[in-house]
Amino acid sequence: MSDGHGSRQATVVPDRSFSFLANARREVASRGLFDVPVVDCDCHLYETSAMPEIIRHIENPNVRRSFERMSPGMLMHAMLPGNLGDRSVSGRIKTDLDMQLPTGDRAGIHRLAAGLLHSMDQMAIDYSILFPTPMLTLGTHPMPEVEVELGRAYNRWLVRDVLPASPRIRTMAYLPLSDPDASVAFVEEFADAPGVVGFMVTAVRYQPIHENRFMKVFAALNERAAPLAFHSGPNWSDRPFEQLNRFLSAHALGFPFYAMLQLTNVVVNGIPERFPNVRFCFMEAGQAWVPFLIARLDGEYRQRASEAPLLKRLPGAYIRDMFFTTQPFEQLDDVDHMRTVFETMAADTQLLYSSDYPHQDFDLPTLIWDLPFLSEQARRNILGGNAMRLFGLPAPERPAVTVERPHPA
Amino acid sequence: MATEYRVGPLDEIPERGGVLAIAGDVEVGVFRVDGGLRAYENRCRHQGGPVCTGEILGRYVADLNADGTIAGERFDDDQLRIACPWHGWEYDLATGRCAADPRFGLRRFEVLVREGDVYVMVGDR
Numbered sequence: 221m222s223d224g225h226g227s228r229q230a231t232v233v234p235d236r237s238f239s240f241l242a243n244a245r246r247e248v249a250s251r252g253l254f255d256v257p258v259v260d261c262d263c264h265l266y267e268t269s270a271m272p273e274i275i276r277h278i279e280n281p282n283v284r285r286s287f288e289r290m291s292p293g294m295l296m297h298a299m300l301p302g303n304l305g306d307r308s309v310s311g312r313i314k315t316d317l318d319m320q321l322p323t324g325d326r327a328g329i330h331r332l333a334a335g336l337l338h339s340m341d342q343m344a345i346d347y348s349i350l351f352p353t354p355m356l357t358l359g360t361h362p363m364p365e366v367e368v369e370l371g372r373a374y375n376r377w378l379v380r381d382v383l384p385a386s387p388r389i390r391t392m393a394y395l396p397l398s399d400p401d402a403s404v405a406f407v408e409e410f411a412d413a414p415g416v417v418g419f420m421v422t423a424v425r426y427q428p429i430h431e432n433r434f435m436k437v438f439a440a441l442n443e444r445a446a447p448l449a450f451h452s453g454p455n456w457s458d459r460p461f462e463q464l465n466r467f468l469s470a471h472a473l474g475f476p477f478y479a480m481l482q483l484t485n486v487v488v489n490g491i492p493e494r495f496p497n498v499r500f501c502f503m504e505a506g507q508a509w510v511p512f513l514i515a516r517l518d519g520e521y522r523q524r525a526s527e528a529p530l531l532k533r534l535p536g537a538y539i540r541d542m543f544f545t546t547q548p549f550e551q552l553d554d555v556d557h558m559r560t561v562f563e564t565m566a567a568d569t570q571l572l573y574s575s576d577y578p579h580q581d582f583d584l585p586t587l588i589w590d591l592p593f594l595s596e597q598a599r600r601n602i603l604g605g606n607a608m609r610l611f612g613l614p615a616p617e618r619p620a621v622t623v624e625r626p627h628p629a
Numbered sequence: 630m631a632t633e634y635r636v637g638p639l640d641e642i643p644e645r646g647g648v649l650a651i652a653g654d655v656e657v658g659v660f661r662v663d664g665g666l667r668a669y670e671n672r673c674r675h676q677g678g679p680v681c682t683g684e685i686l687g688r689y690v691a692d693l694n695a696d697g698t699i700a701g702e703r704f705d706d707d708q709l710r711i712a713c714p715w716h717g718w719e720y721d722l723a724t725g726r727c728a729a730d731p732r733f734g735l736r737r738f739e740v741l742v743r744e745g746d747v748y749v750m751v752g753d754r
Contacts, residue, residue: 230634230650247677314714
């Protein structure tokens, strides 16, 4: 419509309200990513909102009673350790709004699955590998039975109630490493469950994973050639991090710190030599630190090989066989530096795109697609091909995408 | 070539705030700041988030004592910023430059007022 000045009329959106992922859809569509297979190897659900459903699967009656009697808010304080910090930067970041997103025409499936499928459609994601949120610090709970009970209940709830919603939603089942026998039982129960593509150990924990008591867990995974992810996180309550007075600081250092710690224990103690079929993945720790760790460990090993007698190669050679997820993607100013990082860690075959959605530092697949030094094949590998190979995922069927309106009426 | 879009009456754009307008296929935030108007594309330079829908807050500053200790922290409401609701990137509302890294800036459009109405000039991409 035009007025007397040749102007057109703009449409004003009341209160600057918005639909959370409308811009994401525009960004991925402008790059043609709906035609590229994309596997999001690390996205999350907020399991606290489903706690009444999950705790029905808790077997220990006293632990179940504790969970049944508490609201989700109380559970966060009383039963789930270590979630200090305001992710929203005093309310500036609004990822909580996606909780109110429409779920599209998906009646009859779990509401969390419906919301996830909706967000996947906006971001051109074909498959999502699901991880929990507050439970990522459950490995620090001083009662091992709480880790076992909640981990088992979460896995059963996910397998029975959420994953059947769509073959596009997969998970790496929770392993309660504080109890090695229970972890072996988890591998036996969930390894062949539909939708389970591997197992996950939370990296934030204090049990030294090299101890002999844990070898039965690696053996069970080795027998099945299962992928094993160490999912990192911040742990502001950990003693070294108590010196940091800002969430920014604890968040920046925590994720790579715990990934480096677990990775170092795995490699130096020759776990890949002992259990060569286990495919190790390190989730949510970024990737710019990987060349640094290779250099540190290779240098130390050349000087002190007797301390790592099981190794037959340099530590870096084992690390280059491992998988890493992209988020939080570290944008280096120097493109040549970034190219070197990718080459050093064999990113073309080992790097896996991840969004971390709906957490406050989520990454769109556009970050990978826009990297100027990657070939198109490398982009496709990192966005989906590497993960499809690792997890044995079939080529995605192209579903009818739910089109999100630009703005709510 | 730019197309002129009428956003609406000037008095419907709040002081120290703004409106979101859809002008053709471009979303534009129009803000009143420092006694004037600014118009920016609703696309964060970080990952394309809906920056113009974000919170508008004063710059957060720390005041120092002469001995280097911190006297206190406060919002400086003379320097307004808008924070992208996706990841929190903040932009100076008067200039559109990223507060933490001024190498990044929002796409800016010309704004004018004619007979009490606000217009933006939206060019080709």
